[in-house]
Amino acid sequence: MNRSSTATPRNIADALRGERERRPPADVSSASGLRSILEDGIYEILGGARPISSLVIRASSLRQMGTISDISLAPLSRVRGILVNQVLRLLSIGAIVNDPFNDALRAWRLEVRQSDLLDLVDHLDADERARLETDVTAHAVTLTRSLGSVRASWRPRSTVRASQYLGAGAVILRDVIDLMVGTTSSELANVALFDLTTSPLGEGAERTMRYHALVQTLRTSVVPLRTTCFSSATGEMWSLDVDSETLVRSANEVLAAIDRLWREQ
Amino acid sequence: MTTLAHRRTSPLELNALINSAPRTPVHLSDEHRRSLSARFRAVASDTHRRIDAWMVEQAGKTSPGFRWSPATARRVLATGALRRCGRVTHVSMIDAVTDEIADQLARATSGFARRGSLGDWLSGLCASEIALVTAEAASWAAQNAEVAEWITSPWQVPTSDAYYDVARARTTLRGRRDLAVTLDEARVILRFRAGSPGKSAGPGLRSDLTIEALTHPEGLAPARIIGVWPEAGVCLSVEGTMDDLRSGARDLVRTAVVLRRLEGARAA
Structure with missing residues (x-):
């Protein structure tokens, strides 16, 4: 695998874009092959049967494959993840974030108005709230120091949602990419995907990176240049140049997840 | 048929x-x-x-009480930004969205924005909230611009x-x-x-x-x-x-x- 790992990346933005001269031509032909692999695999798993409700695959379905519980799914960990992601959204447009916790909380409140997690934050006692604030601030500082300057000319898009219906709607692939830069309208591979996690990077992060690349390829029919994952807990970043091997591997991981879900149903 | x-x-x-x-x-x-x-x-x-x-x-079915949010504001701002990018060369999508928001705020400040309008809503937001609205609109605009650029x-x-x-x-x-x-x-x-x-x-x-x-x-x-x-x-x-x-x-x-x-x- 074409992976580069660094303990303290000086600049995520530069790593995302890489060197312009080394970008390969945009691959616009792999998407149909990947779709065939997935459709054939789904038919092999489901046969003629149809699930009661659509089988939904998310990045988290791949991240937790084989694990029984994931501490990052605890409510307060999810709140932390959401708030750090809000900080990323603000930073991606060049906003200055002086008070990460309160800025992120205000932004989140504007977006959702009401949710169980928001209620949870509102009902934290002073100590718990202070702990959460310190935690979010620490993650935000790591992110801010590592991110560097995301140029507006790269067309940064944050929280990019995607969904793909397969097997006549029996399977839905859903994805949210935290930050995306570049454009598919260029003749050279140009799009870089960025995933932010507040957990340390592990095997699941690799699968998530590949999954983002797969869904993005299916969505636009253009293979992205690069997919990266950054941990605001450790300051570590993994980056992967996307090729057909990466995408086929992810398609097989998705099929394994579908198989698992189908057996559970 | x-x-x-x-x-x-x-x-x-x-x-x-x-x-x-x-x-x-x-x-x-x-x-x-x-x-x-x-x-x-x-x-x-x-x-x-x-x-x-x-x-x-x-x-x-009528909508259950419309209210402004980054998601409901993004189409107005992003469409304006796309139009602006068509008129002015070398302007980034984020700058175009920022200019659109500035126009809305100027309308609210000068008293031209109706109560409940986008300008009126934006004028009540703090800096981090405005930044989120900008991020949402810029993401929507960039996504649409990408599709538009495919068109020959x-x-x-x-x-x-x-x-x-x-x-x-x-x-x-x-x-x-x-x-x-x-x-x-x-x-x-x-x-x-x-x-x-x-x-x-x-x-x-x-x-x-x-x-x-x-x-x-x-x-x-x-x-x-x-x-x-x-x-x-x-x-x-x-x-x-x-x-x-x-x-x-x-x-x-x-x-x-x-x-x-x-x-x-x-x-x-």
């Missing part, structure tokens, strides 16, 4: 869909307008009603949505349009939508097609209307045939009937 077609949103497929649009547009006559007006008049309304494709898709034919961002007042029927029809592609004598309209197309996406597109034809001074229907769902990577299209225009008009009148029934049920 409907001409509803389903395609993937890729540069190749989208251009094929645009370029294969029929070049001889269908024409709505004054007789058609009078007939539509009579049908709407037959559905009495106590208040002025506004019908759009969304209401057609929701079978006349000349295109432009319309100056506004299509509004048509049905004569003496206390009814305004609103058709959404995000991009207009010019093909010789004909035009193709694109609409960008969030999420995935539902079962009623076809009727919604046909309603927009009909409203777009009604608002044209000579009643010329677009050769094709394309609904693009970038998040799902699919697009649906409807040709501007007389059958589809009639079907769109029927759906709009049906929505007015449902609204009337709901009004009656509320009054009772």
Whole structure:
């Protein structure tokens, strides 16, 4: 695998874009092959049967494959993840974030108005709230120091949602990419995907990176240049140049997840 | 028979869909307008009603209290930003959105913004909230610009949505349009939508097609209307045939009937 790992990346933005001269031509032909692999695999798993409700695959379905519980799914960990992601959204447009916790909380409140997690934050006692604030601030500082300057000319898009219906709607692939830069309208591979996690990077992060690349390829029919994952807990970043091997591997991981879900149903 | 077609949103497929649009547009006559007006008049309304494709898709269900949010504000700001990028070269999408927001805020400061308008809402937000609205609108605009850049034919961002007042029927029809592609004598309209197309996406597109034809001074229907769902990577299209225009008009009148029934049920 074409992976580069660094303990303290000086600049995520530069790593995302890489060197312009080394970008390969945009691959616009792999998407149909990947779709065939997935459709054939789904038919092999489901046969003629149809699930009661659509089988939904998310990045988290791949991240937790084989694990029984994931501490990052605890409510307060999810709140932390959401708030750090809000900080990323603000930073991606060049906003200055002086008070990460309160800025992120205000932004989140504007977006959702009401949710169980928001209620949870509102009902934290002073100590718990202070702990959460310190935690979010620490993650935000790591992110801010590592991110560097995301140029507006790269067309940064944050929280990019995607969904793909397969097997006549029996399977839905859903994805949210935290930050995306570049454009598919260029003749050279140009799009870089960025995933932010507040957990340390592990095997699941690799699968998530590949999954983002797969869904993005299916969505636009253009293979992205690069997919990266950054941990605001450790300051570590993994980056992967996307090729057909990466995408086929992810398609097989998705099929394994579908198989698992189908057996559970 | 409907001409509803389903395609993937890729540069190749989208251009094929645009370029294969029929070049001889269908024409709505004054007789058609009078007939539509009579049908709407037959559905009495106590208040002025506004019908759009969304209401057609929701079978006349009215929205549960509209409120501004980054998601509801993004279309207005992103469309303005796209238009601005078309006018001014070398302006980034984020700068264009920032300028749009600045215009809205200036309107609010000078007292031109109505209560409850976008400018009024923005003027009550703090810096981090404005930044989130900017991020949301810039992401939406960049996503749409990416699709627009795939199009090989000349295109432009319309100056506004299509509004048509049905004569003496206390009814305004609103058709959404995000991009207009010019093909010789004909035009193709694109609409960008969030999420995935539902079962009623076809009727919604046909309603927009009909409203777009009604608002044209000579009643010329677009050769094709394309609904693009970038998040799902699919697009649906409807040709501007007389059958589809009639079907769109029927759906709009049906929505007015449902609204009337709901009004009656509320009054009772």
